Each structure stands twice: as structure tokens, then as C-alpha cells.
Amino acid sequence: MPNISLDYHDLIDLIGKEIPLEELIEKVPMMGASIEGVEGDEIEIEFFPNRPDLYSVEGVARALRGFFGIETGLKTYPVEESDVVLEVDRSVENVRPFIVAGIVKNVEMTDYLVKSLMDVQEKLHATLGRKRAKVSIGVHDFDKVVPPYTYKAVDPKSVRFVPLAKTEMMDMEEILQKHEKGIDYAFILEELDMYPLIVDKNDDVISFPPIINGVLTTVTEWTRNLFLDVTGTDLAGCDTALNIIATALAERGAKLESVEVKYHDKTLTTPDFSPTVKELKADYANDWIGISESAEQIAKHLERMRYGVEIKGDALEVQIPAYRNDVLHPVDLTEDMAIAFGYENIEDNFPKELTFGSLLPLNDFCAKLTDLMVGYGYQEVSTLTLSSIQEQVGTEEEDITKVRNPITVDHTCVRATIIPSLLYVLRANKHHELPQRIFEVGDVVKKGKNARKLAGISCHAKASFTEMKSVVESILRDVGLDNEIKTKKDARFLSGRCATAVKDGKEIGVFGELHPELITHYELANPTAAFELDVLTLFQE
């Protein structure tokens, strides 16, 4: 989840009212964030991934003003119309179909603003933007280019320009191979023949989204006016990102102007801050949370969360700010109402309906098997079920559930047998005192289905087939079975010292002396005997 770091003084300036640091630290978590650390004036806060509008200090200040009751209700930002036009060429339809844009004037490039702008851009790219694949943002010096602009898809070899932070001309292919950002984000353009590009009236390159801007529009400390472009595969996502950045800049006193974005079938004037409207019924909100607030009180709570509210009888018409993209259903408004109400103020209650508890008999039986094994002097262990394919000797390869995207060679499948897990524990303890007798009752997976097994292992100078036979026969006796023991072939065990118990013609497991090859493979220096039994078979009388 994204962490953002805020400067206390900057935050207080933006809030416009002195709030002691201690109070902030206490209240911010109650708003839906967690304080990760405070160092001097730097506050590190983790905000939730559904609230990208809180990834900037300006957005946080806006929310805090509401939460603390300093300024409540829907915040409006004036947007003046400009005559700047951005043409969207149909060539981008199958490349990166959407673009929105905006102009920000009279920007004072303070250190605080530059840091905040870079941070929010980076965070939006990582989260909402899905590593720029879904949404990416470009920030430009507006005065360096001449409208109208064109957004189009071009042959990567056909255009050469100097990308940001470089001094030499490159074509778009070269940028993907040589430029740091090109290398990082080339994956987004894989399988495309044409790449997206934004140029100005003179065909000067503004941006090669979602990779890199042209050096021409580099923003410096002398920049006063900004041009923002947001491109992507999801128009709503692009709008949200533009709205978050534009309103953040407006919070610092900049003036916003719109851009006419002309698609072949529609024209959008962006940024567009018109709120969406949802109806919230007071009863619904109260019942969901378990409180009984009046419509007026609910309206007050929502206004503190920066919604606009109109009361219509028992329902509330809620205007949702354009920088929020997380309100899908009245339940989302209900949550915000509850946050403003304060979770600590909710009276707790208990379920009203009587239910009788019940435990899974097989799990109870496993607990009893554990008692038996402990009684025999075996130490219980708990091991990972992720294992490696090579270790599943004795199971057909197609029965093993393999991991398609493993992280390590040790975890290429889910185990089909527990014995390798136990050997793994013995290897980790090879320098400890012997004898070592350990067991596990746990799950294995075959053909995608779980099965419960009981397995044990004994390692010491005199570990033998007989020792395992004693254990297995004792278990069978103690669970009330009396089974025939038959020789079994299993490559993990010494031939002729491996057997199984049979129930109704079905083998219920395996036991015996492990093969020296296996023992030494796990770096053990003593004879080792093991068993594994199917728990469900033991359970069924």
C-alpha cells in the first residue's frame, strides 16, 4: 500500500489552521490511514489503495479540513475555458485509446509543490495506473509548445526526438532499448506496431506516452504554466488521475483551464469536475452500521467527508467529488459516514439468532492422532506444503499439482507426500541430538484435491523397519483397525524393507527403512525409517 511522506508545516499551511502534531497523529488513523512513522517534521502515512486522492499532501489537507470541520461539503474548483484543442487521431484506438488533458496557470514552483507533484504522479502510476499500463500522466511546460496538439499512433522508426533527461535524438525504438524509462516500461508496448505520441502544431514532440516526455517541455523552477496529459486504456481512470492532480495544484492557488479533447465521435472538455450523484437512504446507512442518525446528522457526517449533500425526505442525494473513484455503491457512502461518525462511537451488540457450534470430525480425529503420536514419543512439526517436483517420488507426475510461476526451485509444486517435508526438517536439525522422531498430520494435494495424511520419521543409529512396523501397527490398533501388512515397492525405501497396510483391498500408506540414497540426499548420517498413512481411511471405521 502506498506510503506518502508529508511535511508538517506544509500540511498545516494547506489546512489553514494550526493542528498540533499529536492531534494529527491521533486522528489521522481514525480517518482511514495508518501513521507509519514521524521523524522531525516528516510524517509518513500509509493510505489505502482505494483512495488515490489522498496520495498528495494537498489531497490530505483537503480531507483533513473536512474531518476536523474546518471546511466541509463539496469543494468546487473553477475551470476557465481555453481555446486549446487536442485532436485525437483514430490511429490510437487499438494502441492506447484515451487521453484527457488540462492547463494549469500561475503555478509557483516551490520545493513543496515540486516534491508533491512528483510523488503523486509516481504513486498514481504505480497504483491506479497499474504501472502506467492503465493510466499514465505527463506534466509539461505549457509555454514551450504551440496548440493545437495531436495525439496519434506512429511508426516507432518514423519519429526522432530528444527524450527528457537526454541530449541526443533517438527514435522510439531506441528509447525503449536505451532510455531507463524505456527499458522499465517497454512491456506496455509489447506486441504493438505503432506507438502513441503527442505532438504540437509544429510536430514538436510533447510526449511519448506512457514512456517519456520530450525534452522540449521540461519543467523547471521558472515554469509558470503547466500542460497535463493523461493517457490510458481506461477513460474513467484517466479522468480520475487528471482530476486528482489538477485539484491538488488548484489547492496551492494555481488557476485551471480546460482543453478541448476531440475524438472522432465526441468532444470532451477536461478537466471536468462535475460530481456524480448517488442516493443514500438514511435507513440503509443506519442499519448497515447499527446506529440511528437522522438524515440531517448523516448529511453532516458526509459533508465532513467532503461530499455535497441534499436531503430529499428520508433519502440523501450525495454529490461525489470528481477526484474520487472508489464510490461504486451507497455502501461506500455508508462507510464514509461511519468514519465521520467515529468507529469508537458505535455501540457494539451481539448476534440475535441462536446457532449451535460444530467442529469437523476429521479435524477432531487429527487432534487425537496427534495425541497418540506424542504418546509414542514423537515430536510434532508443522511444515510448508509447497515442495519440489523432484521430491515427490512415488507419485505420478500428472497427479502432482505444479506451480506455474514458482519463486524458488524448492517450491515448484504442492506436496503429494509429507515424507520430504519431514526429511527437510531433519536436515535442518542434523547437528542436534539423536534420536530424532518427528511427525506431522497435514494436507497433501493430488490432482488438485486435498487429502489428509499422517507421516512420521525416525532417525538414529538403530532406526529400522521393525521400529516403523511397531509404530504403524500401534496406530492401527489404537484407531481400531487390524490390517494385513504386505510388501510394497516404493523407490524411496530399501527394497524388501518396505510395506503397506491394506484395508478393503486398498493400500492405506507406506512404511519402512528409507533408501540410503534418499538419506544421504538429505545430508543425514544415520539410518532413517518413515511411514505415511491416509488419515481418512484410518478415520472410517
Place this chain on the structure above:
Amino acid sequence: MTNVEELIEELSYLERKVLLTLQDIKTATPEMILKEGKFKELVEVMNASSWLRSKNLVTIQEKPIRKYTLAKKKWATKNLPERRALKLLRKRHGELTLDELKNSGKVTENEVPIAIGWMKKKGWATLERDEGTTVIKITDKGKDSVSTVGKDEELVRKLGDGELTERDVDPVVIKMLKSRKDVVKEKEIIRREIGLTDLGREALSIGVELKEEVAQLTPELLSSGKWKDVHFRRYDVGTFAPSLYGGKKHPLNQYIEKIRKVFAEMGFTEITGNFVELAFWDFDALFQPQDHPARDMQDTFYTVDPDTFQLPPEELVNRIKEMHESGGDIGSDGWGYDWDMDEARQAILRTHTTVNSIRYLSEHPDPPVKTFTIGRIFRRETITWKHLPEFQQVEGIVMEENANLGMLIGILKEFYRKMGFEKVRVRPAFFPYTEPSMEIEVYFKGEWMELGGSGIFRPEVTEPFGVKHPVLAWGLGLERLVMVNEGIDDIRDIYVSDIDWLRNSKLPRL
């Protein structure tokens, strides 16, 4: 019994023997007690005496004492140089030149000045110079001394018989001998003297009996009845005894058993499921959009054999599809993208136990429902001290008419109280399929600590299954609970356990 009688009763054989020996000789060194009491070894006396001292029955005084021996063995048989010179002087009728003494063979060259010096000091002779020759002349005292033995010589003789302590020697004489080179050697030792205390004397006056002592009770002693006449040796209870290491339950599973019990007490039904799941149930049914990062190959394990599963009936699949694309008909916007059936078919290792809960709800849409599940879940994480790709999740859900967030908080408080956490609080959080979502914090060892997440299932999650009432849910990571309670700071220790740690693990107070 009085205190003293009790004290006597508890005395061991050797302690009794020391006390009884002291009754006769009062104060004595350990060596004397060894001899008088006919002990086998000095260590018996020393041990018994120190036990008696700890019971305030004897005192052991320790004082430094000087001991003397001859510096050279020859002094046991050989006269001191001045005595040899005196004898020669007497033989020569009271007069002798220095050269004569030197050449006499009675004293060595080194001893000449010593002999002359000491004869003068003892007043046995005088020196006179006569025309360049030094003449030694005997005095009257010298004549008298020829037939008597000096005190210093007497002491040298005695030392020749063995070492003497400072108590046995005249301090003036020993000082005189010490002033000479190579005659006596002095060393300091600690001398112990063991004596009865008042309590010791009281004990003896009451009566201390010496009985035959037996170490091990035997079947023979039991059957013969002889056990009545013997005294069982008292053991030092502090003596080492070997530890027992049988089998033990793993701490993790002890917690699982406890949690199962807590849920059962609260009226919950235990449910379970498979590790390998459909993405449909793990993600789509929980309204997780298909482009959500959690569904990436980066974060979730996808499987081969099986690669895909058959989806549930088409009608249900369509309801989920609609919910994702447009929010169905429940007043939700949905996610606004084209939902892909092939994504939903993928087989994965389940990423949460919530998949069990939603499957159960799909089959039991009518209230009331109270279920729980404890099981392994899988996340594509690299193994570190903090993370494993596989761990245990505990999850409970409650669905009933009029369930609400306040009810969830009430249940949480009771659940965590039963787990040993008296104070519980919640604060806003975000989880993709609950709204509201709450972080759970418990008060532990003086501070608030996150220990779980909770919330109410979104309507987009429950509606497609015909679940018409709020579903309250909460979950926690079992390992974290075990780690904070048992003081483990590396999660790997739980799964690749050090066998000594397991053997020495203490019983969790659950």
C-alpha cells in the same frame, strides 16, 4: 515436634556423625574430626560440616595461620655453622685464627662470615687483631654454651621432625631464625576449626541417633520389613537430574485447537476447502476486478495439473460477470470493464480462506450462518524472517437478519477476549471485498498491536448468491498471533523448526 527435633530428624548420616564427634572433642579441625570420628575421607567431613553450618548447628572458623618448615633438609642433621665453629674453638683451647677456621673444613667458605657473625651475636666469641692476623677467642659464655643447646637450635631440630605451626613456636626464636638465610621457610595457610553452636549443643542434648543409612529402597527391604529399621539417606534435592524429552505438540497446532474451541463455544460451524481453487471463487466471486494487482502472476501462484477448472453454472457466472461490468441491478456502478471468463477459469493456490466462506454462502444463502475456517493460504512472497509464501489464516463469518457493524465489533471483542486479549479496538481500513473495513487492534504488553482485519461483505459480493443480509467477516494471521504470544521473531522458525526449540517450547497459556 519442636523445630530442633525436626532439624535433627532431617540430618543425614554424615551430619549426625560430625555432630556426635564434636560432642566429645568440642572444637576441632576437620582433620581431627576425620581421625576421631573414623570418617573415610576428609571430603565427607567438609561436606557434612558445611551442611551443618547452613543449619546453624556448627560454626566453621577460618583463620590464616603460619606454618614453618626447614628451608633445607640438611639442618635436620647438621649443626648450625656457629655451633660447628664453637666446637672447633673449644678443641683448639679457646683460640683460633680466621685462616685456621677457614681451612678447618668444619665450615664452608660461605659459612665463615655466618659462623663468626652468629658467635659474636650469641656472645660466644670475640675477634681480636694481632699483627695483621684475626684471632677468634672464646668467651666465658662460649665455654658454658659448648655443652648446652640454644633455643634456636632446639627449634631447628624440632622442625627437622616435621612442620610446626605458629602456635608451636616461640615467636622470638622463630623471628631469629627467620632473620637468617635458608634456615626456615614460612607459609600461610587457612586453618578451619569446627565448633558447636548453642543450637548444636541443644540438638546433642536432645539426642542425635546414628542409624544405618540406606540409599535405595529395594523390594527386599519392603518384603522383609527391614525398611522400618533403616534410615533413608537424605538427598540433596539440588542435585542434577536429566531432562525428559518425549513428544510434544507443535505450538501452532495448540493455537489451532484453542481457536477451534473458541469458535465452537461461540456457536460457529467449522468449514474447510481445497488449496487449489478457481480464480472465480477466490477473486471474481469476491468482486475483485480482473486487473487487480493481487491477481498478477507476481502475487498469486497459478497451477498446472489442474490448469483450469470448470466454472459453476452459467447463470451464476453471468451474474458475477454483470456485477463486475455494470454492478448488476443493485445500484452499483460495477468496475466498468469487460469481464473475461477465461481469467475466472484459472486454477490457483487459494490466496485467502474467504474463498471457503463465499463457497459456503453460495450454498447456504439463508440466515443465520456462522462459520469459521482455519487453513493454509498462499501468496507469492519470497521467504524472509517476516514473510512466507504459505501461512495460516483464521476467518469467521456471521450472516443474519439485521447484522451490522456494531454487531461485528461486539463479536470481535468477545472472540479476542476468549483469545486472551481483554482490550480490543477498531479503526478504518481497506479490504477489497468488505465495506466498511476495519483494522483490529488488541492491547498487548502495554501497547496497541494490529491483529486482524474485518468488515462487512460488499453487496456486490453477496447479491449474486441471493444472500440478502449483511455478512460480517473477520480474519487474522495465525502465525502472528503465535509469534507475539510465544516471543518468536522469525516466522521461519515455525515451519522449519529447530528441534531443540520444539523440545523446549513451553505450554502456551491458552
